[in-house]
Amino acid sequence: MLRENLNDLVAFAAVARAGSFTRAAARSGVTQPVLSRAVRALEERLGVRLLARTTRAVVPTEAGERLLRIVGPQLDGIAADLSALTALRDKPAGTIRITSGEHAAASILWPALERLLPAYPDITVDVITENALTDIVSERFDAGIRMGDQVEKDMIAVRIGPALRMAVVATPAYFAARPRPRAPQDLTAHACINLHLASYGGRYAWEFEKGGRELRVRVDGPLAFSSVFLARTAALAGLGVACMPDDLVRADIAAGRLVRVLADWCAPFAGYHLYYPSRR
The missing domain is CATH 3.40.190.10 (Periplasmic binding protein-like II)
Incomplete structure (x- = not known):
């Protein structure tokens, strides 16, 4: 089977459509001699004349028109497909x-x-x-x-x-039955809702800071979760004191569903x- 050089076919189609080597060279970004050599090489391999050259224009011969009808749409399709692939580079995917x-x-x-x-x-x-x-x-x-x-x-x-800031919270009913903690150490006397955090090696030791003094308190209680959302649910159910990011319970505190304690011990820290x- 005859395997033609694709560049030669592209050059031929460009000249045939432009009707001029000069115009085709300007549109395709290559020099006129390059196009001329490519078309001549294609004609020699096929053994037929594809373009009739006059002083005024370049027009396809009968063989050239037939070849253009065959390869023109296919070259256009290749160009369109390549453009579609290039578009993927210009948008996240x-x-x-x-x-x-x-x-x-x-x-x-x-x-x-x-x-x-x-x-x-x-x-x-x-x-x-x-x-x-x-x-x-x-x-x-x-x-x-x-x-x-x-x-x-x-x-x-x-x-x-x-x-971020942490918030230590419980329901009003919970604190009505027990004294509110005044210092982090007081939490050891309360039913606390623990968090399992693998990044901390197990149960999270509640962290506090005030006036440059840092404290970590290991609390105990009836429940432990790996989800702060479940810890909030348990706190709202009155099952104990929970410690979690304050944005999760801000609305509950404002609505009176939860009461915040030890706020002066919960300093801001680096976020996500x-x-x-x-x-x-």
């Missing part, structure tokens, strides 16, 4: 895998995805929520979201959320960061 804690996924990641995905339908996002710190390279994640102080030093970290490997 593909799958992104992100590991995140539950609270960060709900408070930071989801609002961003809700705005992003309708505008970029070619993006697919896989969000894996887990409390443990994840090696995003070995687990083949594109990025992770964690507290700024939890991110490894060899990662690029970008802050994506405001500073998006992190990814520096080499990618």
Whole structure:
């Protein structure tokens, strides 16, 4: 089977459509001699004359018109397909895998995805929520979201959320039956709702700070969850004292469903960061 040089066919089609080597060269961005050599090589291989050259114009011969009808639409189709592929480079597309804690996924990641995905339908996002710190390279994640102080030093970290504060809360009925804690150490006498955080090696030791003094208190109680949302539910049910990011219970406190204590011991701290490997 005769296998023609594609560049020669492109050159022939450009000249035949332009009716001039000069105009075809200007449109295609190559020199006139290059086009002339390509068309001549094609004619020699086919053994027929494809273009009739006059002092005024260049027109296809009968063989040239037949060849143009055959290859012209196919060349146009190839050009259109290549343009479509190039367009993929100009807009976000593909799958992104992100590991995140539950609270960060709900408070930071989801609002961003809700705005992003309708505008970029070619993006697919896989969000894996887990409390443990994840090696995003070995687990083949594109990025992770964690507290700024939890991110490894060899990662690029970008802050994506405001500073956070924890809130220690319980229902008014709970505190009506027990004295409110005045200092973090008083929590050891209360029924506290624990959190399992693998990144902290097990149960979360409640962290406090006041006047430069830092305290960690290990509390006890009837319940422990790996979800701050379930801890909030348990607190609202009057089952004990819970400690969680204050944005989760701000409305409950304002409505009087929960009472906040030890607010002066809950200092702001670094919020969530998006992190990814520096080499990618």
